[in-house]
Amino acid sequence: EAGVTQSPTHLIKTRGQQATLRCSPISGHTSVYWYQQALGLGLQFLLWYDEGEERNRGNFPPRFSGRQFPNYSSELNVNALELEDSALYLCASSLYGLEAFFGQGTRLTVV
Amino acid sequence: GIQVEQSPPDLILQEGANSTLRCNFSDSVNNLQWFHQNPWGQLINLFYIPSGTKQNGRLSATTVATERYSLLYISSSQTTDSGVYFCAVERPSNYQLIWGAGTKLIIKP
Numbered sequence: 001e002a003g004v005t006q007s008p009t010h011l012i013k014t015r016g017q018q019a020t021l022r023c024s025p026i027s028g029h030t031s032v033y034w035y036q037q038a039l040g041l042g043l044q045f046l047l048w049y050d051e052g053e054e055r056n057r058g059n060f061p062p063r064f065s066g067r068q069f070p071n072y073s074s075e076l077n078v079n080a081l082e083l084e085d086s087a088l089y090l091c092a093s094s095l096y097g098l099e100a101f102f103g104q105g106t107r108l109t110v111v
Numbered sequence: 112g113i114q115v116e117q118s119p120p121d122l123i124l125q126e127g128a129n130s131t132l133r134c135n136f137s138d139s140v141n142n143l144q145w146f147h148q149n150p151w152g153q154l155i156n157l158f159y160i161p162s163g164t165k166q167n168g169r170l171s172a173t174t175v176a177t178e179r180y181s182l183l184y185i186s187s188s189q190t191t192d193s194g195v196y197f198c199a200v201e202r203p204s205n206y207q208l209i210w211g212a213g214t215k216l217i218i219k220p
Contacts, residue, residue, distance in 0.1 A: 033208070037152070042212045043197070056207055088152050097206040099144060100199075102154035 002027070004093050004103035012109045013081050021076040021106045025093030031055075032074040033092040033100065034066060043090065049074055050096055081110045113138045117198055117211035124188055125219050132183040132214045134198030141201040143174050144208070145183050148195040157183070157196075188218045 005024045013019050025032050034046040045058040049068035063079040072093075078085055086109050094100040114137040124130055134143070142161035146154045158165050158172040160181065165172055169189075174181040185192055195213040202209055 031206075043210050045207065045210075048207060056205055090152075090154065092154075097141065097201065099142075099156065099159040100208060101156060102146075105152045107152070 004091060004101055006089075006091050006103035006106050008106060009104065010107050010109070012111060014111055015081055015083060017081050019078045019081060019085075019108055021078075021089050021091075021108070023074045023076070023091035023093075023103060025072050025074070025091075026101055029093035029095050029101075030072055031094045031096050031100075032068055032072065033094075034074070034076050035090045035092070036060075037088045037090060037105075038084075039087070046089075047076065078108075083110050086110045113140065113200060113202055113209045115198060115200055115209050115211040117196075117214050119214060120212065121215045121217075123217045123219065126188060126190060128188050128218075130185045130188060130216065132185070132196050132198075132216075134181040134183070134200075134211055136179050136181075136198075136200045136209075138179070139203060140176070140209075141203050141206065143181050143198065143200045145172055145181070146197045146199065147192075148197060148213070150194060154197070185216075188216075190218045190220055192216060193218045 031050040035043040048056040066076040068074045088105045090105045092100040092102045116135045145157040160174045162176045171184045198211040199208040
């Protein structure tokens with residue numbers, strides 16, 4: 001059974017551009033979570049989607065947005081990129097409230 | 112909100128040593144997970160342990176929910192055990208995971 005997959009693995013953007021990150025959950029999982037992890041720091045909660053709806057949002061500006069598709073895959077969009085958006089973005093999936101599993105992450109670099 | 116504290120923040124050991132990592136949480140939780148983040152950033156599930164004791168090879172974990180703590184034991188450490196160990200608890204009100212700051216473990220050969 002395939003695990004959580006994220007694409008791309010690495011992404012380099014210039015300041016002011018938009019970035020789109022993708023996540024495919026484990027088959028059968030309906031919840032997708034997005035986290036940001038800056039270098040050497042802990043995980044900061046970004047967004048939680050379940051059954052196509054945004055269930056919760058972390059303390060991030062509105063230029064961080066996303067969506068969940070009918071097949072439960074998800075996109076994270078970051079508009080007007082800033083240098084401090086450079087980080088590892090991790091996606092996790094779970095069946096509502098149960099054990100969460102993570103993808104390998106997308107390393108975003110803003111130059 | 113729920114606070115999660117992990118200790119120690121850093122731990123340096125020689126290969127073959129044993130270690131105990133602790134996770135304290137401030138309120139009742141639905142469940143608790145332990146993760147290992149390797150040097151490449153991958154988060155690997157270690158234990159899903161809302162209560163009781165589980166073992167997996169050289170690793171074991173115990174959660175005492177009534178006293179609001181969990182312990183992760185690593186025996187006969189290997190260099191591949193190096194990385195950051197995170198504890199995360201699930202908030203009952205909205206199923207969101209609340210994360211500790213992690214314990215950075217370095218195993219020297």
